[in-house]
């Protein structure tokens with residue numbers, strides 16, 4: 001299975017800053033055997049789309065609305081994003097769940113909206129520090145995952161990438177803590193098991209599970225020692241083209 005390395009630029013850069021970053025990506029990332037996706041702000045899509053089109057990179061969004069067209073003021077559909085060549089979208093990021101109060105039900109509609117539009121959803125799940133400390137990380141993630149992929153048919157689930165992003169390990173988290181490769185293995189194996197329960201072994205094996213949470217060029221080798229890591233979702237480190245390129249190189253170099 002092809003790996004997936006995605007840059008979540010969040011709301012950090014202007015259009016011109018995004019353009020300059022993406023140009024640096026394309027200089028440093030000339031070839032890769034994995035899917036490399038850049039997710040800028042909507043306002044930068046028109047600037048970076050032509051540059052990405054000529055490169056090995058793919059374009060992604062940070063969110064979509066679940067309907068394709070109509071009276072939905074302020075929203076952006078998968079159909080509109082495809083105009084820019086967007087092939088991926090992050091869905092249900094913890095920052096949106098927190099600040100925008102996105103529920104599992106809404107995230108589920110967005111996952112289905114992506115599939116309808118032919119966009120690969122990168123569905124984020126992950127527990128907060130409170131659940132981790134209370135020994136409830138597995139039940140938390142299971143509940144979230146089951147609700148967010150409810151109704152996604154067996155024939156479509158391989159089109160969904162699942163990103164495990166523990167909130168307590170994000171670079172911007174207050175009192176953040178490092179995650180160990182053992183902890184990543186435990187959760188990624190658990191996610192695979194849930195998929196197996198819902199679908200079957202073969203179907204579950206075809207779903208990409210990404211890790212996200214302070215991934216950088218210093219810890220990528222350690223993270224890649226974990227089992228069932230089919231990709232990474234990178235925040236802060238993706239704002240530095242050299243660091244992001246080193247992460248991709250490490251990912252490309254790993255034994256599959």
Ligand code: 13P
Nearest residue numbers: 008170171213214235236
């Ligand atoms: P950091 O890599 O900055 O922790 O962000 C992770 C993330 O939220 C990616 O979606």
